[in-house]
Amino acid sequence: MADDTSRDRRNTKGRQRNRGQSSGQRQYSANAPSQRKRSADPARLTAFQILQAVTTEDAYANLILPTRIRRNKLDRQDAAFATELTYGTLRSLGTYDAILGKCVDRPIKKLDKPVLDALRLGVHQLLNMRVPDHAALDTTVALVRAQVGAGPSGLVNAVLRKVTQHTMDEWLEQLAPGTSDTDLSIRYAHPTWILRAIKQSLVTHGRNPDDFHRVLEANNIAPELNLIALPGIGDLEPVLEYGAESSTLAPDAAVFSGGDAGRIPGVADGSVRVQDIGSQLTARALAGARDVRQGEVWLDMSAGPGGKAAVLASLAQIQGATLQANDVSEHRTKLVQQALRVVDENVWTTSVAEGQALGDDPANAQRFDRILLDAPCTGLGALRRRPESRWRRTPQDLATLTQLQSQLLDAAVAMLKPGGLLAYVTCSPQIAETTLQVSDVMKRHPEVQLLDSATAIQSVAKHHDAESMLRRDTITSGEDDSNMVQLWPDQHRTDAMFFALLTR
Numbered sequence: 001m002a003d004d005t006s007r008d009r010r011n012t013k014g015r016q017r018n019r020g021q022s023s024g025q026r027q028y029s030a031n032a033p034s035q036r037k038r039s040a041d042p043a044r045l046t047a048f049q050i051l052q053a054v055t056t057e058d059a060y061a062n063l064i065l066p067t068r069i070r071r072n073k074l075d076r077q078d079a080a081f082a083t084e085l086t087y088g089t090l091r092s093l094g095t096y097d098a099i100l101g102k103c104v105d106r107p108i109k110k111l112d113k114p115v116l117d118a119l120r121l122g123v124h125q126l127l128n129m130r131v132p133d134h135a136a137l138d139t140t141v142a143l144v145r146a147q148v149g150a151g152p153s154g155l156v157n158a159v160l161r162k163v164t165q166h167t168m169d170e171w172l173e174q175l176a177p178g179t180s181d182t183d184l185s186i187r188y189a190h191p192t193w194i195l196r197a198i199k200q201s202l203v204t205h206g207r208n209p210d211d212f213h214r215v216l217e218a219n220n221i222a223p224e225l226n227l228i229a230l231p232g233i234g235d236l237e238p239v240l241e242y243g244a245e246s247s248t249l250a251p252d253a254a255v256f257s258g259g260d261a262g263r264i265p266g267v268a269d270g271s272v273r274v275q276d277i278g279s280q281l282t283a284r285a286l287a288g289a290r291d292v293r294q295g296e297v298w299l300d301m302s303a304g305p306g307g308k309a310a311v312l313a314s315l316a317q318i319q320g321a322t323l324q325a326n327d328v329s330e331h332r333t334k335l336v337q338q339a340l341r342v343v344d345e346n347v348w349t350t351s352v353a354e355g356q357a358l359g360d361d362p363a364n365a366q367r368f369d370r371i372l373l374d375a376p377c378t379g380l381g382a383l384r385r386r387p388e389s390r391w392r393r394t395p396q397d398l399a400t401l402t403q404l405q406s407q408l409l410d411a412a413v414a415m416l417k418p419g420g421l422l423a424y425v426t427c428s429p430q431i432a433e434t435t436l437q438v439s440d441v442m443k444r445h446p447e448v449q450l451l452d453s454a455t456a457i458q459s460v461a462k463h464h465d466a467e468s469m470l471r472r473d474t475i476t477s478g479e480d481d482s483n484m485v486q487l488w489p490d491q492h493r494t495d496a497m498f499f500a501l502l503t504r
């Protein structure tokens with residue numbers, strides 16, 4: 001159970017980006033640091049533990065947070081607070097470090113990591129949540145006392161008091177007043193190379209490059225939970241009764257902003273799945289791009305953890321096709337099997353292999369009617385969901401990934417039946433991973449042609465609303481009848497999924 005201070009602030013939880021100073025003097029605790037609480041409250045402790053695991057053990061926040069919430073026995077309110085605190089802090093890490101750099105009398109990298117992480121959590125509460133200053137200060141100092149020791153708590157107290165001397169807007173004005181990439185990188189908490197990649201992609205896809213700030217802002221907003229009731233298997237009605245809203249974009253899909261996915265009807269048994277609506281549309285577009293002939297054989301080349309495979313297998317079950325779901329990782333293949341457990345087991349098989357090796361196997365030559373290559377990528381299109389990834393990814397990753405992507409594309413072409421369909425998908429808008437991969441594979445294999453990907457996506461979208469949201473001019477790049485699709489978090493409220501439909 002949370003203490004009184006944390007209850008106060010739970011009632012006023014929320015973002016407050018542009019908080020002004022006009023409300024008068026900020027309130028501080030009357031207590032001297034030594035008289036304040038010595039225990040960390042469970043929600044903040046949870047956020048601190050996650051931050052520590054992310055910054056010291058390369059953990060993924062979205063994977064470990066739910067377990068930690070359960071282990072620390074957080075109630076619903078505390079779980080929501082811990083989630084916002086963890087994700088919000090991780091997303092804005094670059095900005096907060098720049099602010100802390102002005103408040104600490106040494107390079108912040110020289111601070112002990114637990115102290116730096118606690119400070120980051122403190123800054124998020126002070127500048128970006130409706131937490132009263134005294135609560136943010138007292139609880140952060142208590143956290144440091146309990147988790148690190150009494151020594152650094154004085155430093156934490158002094159540094160956070162300096163942070164409170166300005167609002168977020170004032171800090172940004174001071175640290176990033178201009179429009180250089182460096183300033184924008186601090187203002188929007190994106191590394192410069194990612195900022196440039198997004199601008200370049202907007203231009204490639206015919207959008208105004210100045211829209212980049214909309215994309216960056218969208219990347220900084222916690223996404224709603226997207227759900228799908230697997231076609232022919234799941235039931236959306238109880239999900240809507242539970243409080244989710246029907247999606248305007250995709251069929252059998254809903255959007256939920258209420259928190260814990262595990263309690264949503266159908267999620268525990270696997271018939272309803274959490275999945276980005278952009279992802280749903282790409283899987284559906286491959287299955288729906290043309291009529292399915294009875295007995296078609298489909299391949300998902302890199303299926304782990306099985307989100308799109310589950311959609312494809314459900315559709316295969318309805319339409320008389322079969323699916324082979326492959327992944328290079330044994331662990332991720334187990335997750336695929338879990339995802340597919342609700343589909344008739346005669347419809348699907350799994351395999352563990354490098355996609356390149358599948359392509360080299362003569363038994364697979366021109367074997368598949370439809371192939372999904374949802375390629376391993378930088379994931380720059382899913383920054384909303386993977387809050388730490390923007391700080392962890394480097395431009396060097398790109399070289400390795402693009403090489404792998406082109407090898408996997410070559411393998412996919414080798415396995416595609418003449419006249420078959422190949423969907424190349426990434427959750428990255430970075431053109432080296434998207435449009436350039438597609439144009440390169442067509443150069444290497446002149447028999448490969450690009451199809452009308454926009455129509456494939458539009459035709460599986462839900463209704464007119466969706467069609468207008470997915471207007472051709474907002475999603476396509478390329479000619480009328482051969483084009484590629486880029487979805488954007490600011491326009492479509494999806495991950496920045498890329499989709500190109502190819503044939504040979």
Ligand SMILES: C[S@@+](CC[C@H](N)C(=O)[O-])C[C@H]1O[C@@H](n2cnc3c(N)ncnc32)[C@H](O)[C@@H]1O
Pocket residue numbers: 279301302303304305306307308309326327328329332353354355356374375376377404
């Ligand atoms: C973007 S994820 C796929 C997500 C999945 N389609 C879904 O919707 O849940 C990429 C996957 O590619 C797998 N992978 C990486 N290298 C591979 C390779 N050489 N061959 C096959 N799979 C590979 C990774 O293990 C990872 O599961």
